Amino acid sequence: MKNIVGVALVTLLTSTFSMAQEDRKIEQAIKHRQAAFTLMATYWSRILQTVEGTRPYDPDAVIIDARKVEYLSRLPWEGFVAGSEKGKTKAKDDIWLDEDQFKKLAKDLETKTTKLVKEAELKDPKKLKVAFEQARNVCSTCHKEFRKK
Numbered sequence: 421m422k423n424i425v426g427v428a429l430v431t432l433l434t435s436t437f438s439m440a441q442e443d444r445k446i447e448q449a450i451k452h453r454q455a456a457f458t459l460m461a462t463y464w465s466r467i468l469q470t471v472e473g474t475r476p477y478d479p480d481a482v483i484i485d486a487r488k489v490e491y492l493s494r495l496p497w498e499g500f501v502a503g504s505e506k507g508k509t510k511a512k513d514d515i516w517l518d519e520d521q522f523k524k525l526a527k528d529l530e531t532k533t534t535k536l537v538k539e540a541e542l543k544d545p546k547k548l549k550v551a552f553e554q555a556r557n558v559c560s561t562c563h564k565e566f567r568k569k
């Protein structure tokens with residue numbers, strides 16, 4: 421009898437423990453992707469200001485910022501784990517219902533930010549602007565479809 425209670429108690433404790441662990445994993449995943457977006461937005465807004473003319477055009481600085489955006493654009497996605505539609509997040513549930521579309525837009529951003537680097541390296545502000553707008557369309561399309569206001 422004692423043994424059975426003991427086993428039940430251990431089972432209960434173990435499952436409570438792994439649930440807490442699972443919650444923690446999800447919380448970490450959400451923080452990870454938000455941090456990646458926040459960092460990406462730092463370098464992104466500098467280029468935005470340049471394109472909009474509120475920041476003097478410094479071709480070398482733009483190249484460095486564009487490379488950071490390119491690198492950071494690879495990082496948010498691993499934070500979109502199953503179950504992470506709940507919690508402190510603005511991500512819509514649709515991400516998991518229409519995963520193909522979400523992944524397509526994520527890939528699109530990677531391609532467009534690589535192009536942004538290539539165009540920035542040409543040091544032609546007109547080409548920079550075009551590449552920037554193309555990448556920006558991906559940001560807004562994805563936010564419209566998959567991010568809560």
Ligand code: HEC
Binds near residue numbers: 510555
């Ligand atoms: C494939 C979809 C997708 C693309 C592309 C995308 N985002 Fe997002 N973004 C999201 C989602 C979803 C969230 C909400 C994340 C959350 O709250 O868990 C978000 C959140 C953010 C946030 C807020 C982060 C925070 O701390 O809450 C910023 C800033 C951001 N994105 C900037 C950008 C910029 C800039 C681009 C383009 C260069 C971009 N995003 C491209 C899906 C995307």
